Amino acid sequence: MVKDITFGQYYASKSVLHRLDPRIKLVLCLLMIVFLFVCRSFPALALMVVFTLVAVGFSSVHVKMIAKSIKPVAVILIFTAILNIFYTKGKYENGDSLVFTVLGRFEVWDKGLYTALFTMLRIISLVIISSLLTYTTTPTMLTDGLEKLLSPLKKLHIRVDTLAxxxxxxxxxxxxxxxxxxxxxxAQKSRGADLDSGGLVKRAKALIPVFIPLMVSAFRRAYELAFAMTCRCYTGGDGRTRMKQMKIAPRDIICLVICLLVCGGVIALNIFFKKVI
Amino acid sequence: MENKLIEIKNAYYFYDPEEEGKEPEPALKNVSLDIYEGEFVAVLGHNGSGKSTLAKLCNAVFEPARGTVTVDGIPSDSEENGDLIRRKVGMVFQNPDNQIVATIVEDDVAFGPENLGVDPAEIRKRVDSALKSVNMYEYRERQPHNLSGGQKQRVAIAGVIAMQTKCIVLDEPTAMLDPMGRDEVMDTIHKLNKEMGITVVLITHFMDEAVKADRVVIMDKGEIITTGTPREVFSKVDFLREHKLDVPQSTELCNALGIKGCVLDTDECVEVLGRILGGAV
Structure with a gap:
């Protein structure tokens, strides 16, 4: 039963996105998320949405998986949409404004509708971009990438390698x-432990005989593991080499350039078109 | 077999701290043992006999309280020397789950050489050949938790091979495995010893595993009580019984039948019985 929890959400494939250097992927992912918030006009956002969809296309991750990643934020999406629709009032800079319709005590302004749509698209793109990162990168690669990216912190005496x-x-x-x-x-069930019935408090209490042995065994494992690592000459990060070296390939540079172009486009479209938010 | 690789002289080890005036129960008592290069030594004994403690002296994770341990000329009396010794003597533990550190098989095998600061290209070569020598090359990109116990243990052995140690100490490597996994691991260990010339110290409580060793060391209550070739040691059936140790099944059968001499494995047993029964088998 507990085994069914899938950890991480790596989607095995050999697509271009999968083969990107994890460092580049991490940086680009952050950059694109920042630029989602730089977008102020609809054409700029449209460019970002198109970029996201193209990225999905290149990742060869199944559309169903993408949909699955959006599901958990559905509540937030609906909530922000409703708030934006009913509570955004006001005029644009050029004075345009319009009461679209009146529902009972609430007035719906067209600016509210736009803002709601804008925010929703923004959140959906954000979720898709960040889940593309975890879909296309194994946890190990992510860790390695993070270690490399944060390695300048070593100068501040932060043990990045130990953290990794x-x-x-x-x-x-x-x-x-x-x-x-x-x-x-x-084992506890076979000895008569009742884990599935009763109220919340009772069930939480019933988990105590599960967690205590688990903790004990985890500590014992940790002790043995530390021992085994000593035997394999682990003395901390100093003087360690890595078998798998990360190399920046031409495709990494191409992706970087494409993303920078998109970012430039977003800034340009923000300047030339009417700001919605 | 003339070079001494590990030299243990009058070693004592205590788990409890020494109190004033009172001596705690020693885990090892006046143990002396020489292990020669290329040798296959099996250390036998039941639980609490001190055999695991002895193993940990061999690669300097423990320093003896009294006496000396010298590995390839290096005495194990300081942290720095300990690190040097562990480059020469690798160790494999009982529980395969608690000694695998990486999420991918080949990354785990690479862990040791990475710690030694070996060049990346050289690590790749060593990892590939180590995995091939334990027949796990096809599994190099798998995740360890999806492997069987015997396979995990072979990955752990590959991890030591990739460090190119002179000696490998195995602390009951088969205790948690099923019979098939046990055979896989034992075959691998013998192959290492014969083909690659790696010195093997096998700690075990399975008598049958000790039969093929060059030398058998029997421990009880922290002391070495006898040592010799398997044939010498297992012929003392009564002596072993006194110390609550079994003998290999075939030996026991032939002993019970009153057959003189020492029979070690099934093949020999069949042959001897066949001879007695006048070739009827």
Whole structure:
């Protein structure tokens, strides 16, 4: 049962996006999210939406998966849309404004409609862009990429490599601990533990005999693991080399250029067209 | 087999701290053992006999409280020397889950050489050949948690091979495996010893695994009680029984039948019984 939790959401494929350098992907993902918020006019946003859709096309991630990633934010989407529709009032800079319709006590202004649509598109694109990152990059690659990106922090005596090692170990032990949880649940159930009935408090209390053995075993594993790592000559990050070296390939440069062009386009379209937000 | 690789002299080890005037129960008591290059040594003993502690002295994770441990000429008396020793003596533990550090098989095998600061291209070569030598090359891009116990243990062994250590100490590597996994791992260990000339110290409580070793060391209550070739050691059936140790099944059968001499494995047993029964088998 617990085993069914899929960890991370990597979508295995060999698409262009999958093969991009994780560092480039991380930076570009952040850049594009920032530029979603730089957008002030509809044409600029349209450019970003088109960019997002093209990126989805190149990622070869199934449309269903994309839809799945939007589902959790559906509530937020509806909520912001409603708020924007009913509570945005006011005039544009050039004085245009219009009461679109009146629903009971609420006035709906056309600016409200635009803002709602704008925000929704913005949030959807944001979710798609960020989930594309996790769909196309394995957790290991993400960790490695982050380590490399943050490596300048070493000058400030922040142990980036140690942090990355901790992340890798956490990722490594998630499936192991999930299996262990399953086993402990079965063991406690076979001894008569009732985990599924009763109210919230009772059920939470029933989990105590699951979590205590889990914690104990996790500590024991950690001790053994530390031991094994010592035996394999791990002495911290200093003097370590990596087997897999990250290299910037031509496709990384091309992607970077495309993204920068899109960003430039967004700024230009913001200047030439009417600002909505 | 003339070069001493590991030299343990009168070693004591205590888990409990030493109190004033009172001596705690030692985990190891006056242990002396030489292990030669290229040798396959099996250390036998039941739980609490000190065999795992002995293993941890071999690669300097533990320093002896008294006595000395010298590995390839380096005494294990400081942290720095410990690091040097661990470059020469690798270790494989009982639980395969708790010694695999990476989320991908080949990354895990690369962990040791990465720690040693080996050049990336060279690591790649070592990882590939190490995985091939344990027959796990096809699994190099798999995730460790999807492998069987025997496969995980072979990945752990590959991790040590890739460090190119002279010696590999295995602390009950098969205790958590099913019979098939156990065979896979034992075959791999013998192959390392014979084909690559790696010195093997196998800690185990399975008598059958010790039969093919060059030398058997038997421990009880923190002391080495006897050592010798498997044939010498297992012929002392009564002595072993006194120390609550089993002998290999074939040996036990032939002993019970009153057959003289020492029979070690099934093939020998069949042959001996066949001879007695007048070629009827």
């Amino acid at each position: 090692m901790m992340m890798t170990l956490a990722l490594r032990f998630i499936p192991t601990l999930i299996e262990e949880t399953d086993r402990i649940i079965s």
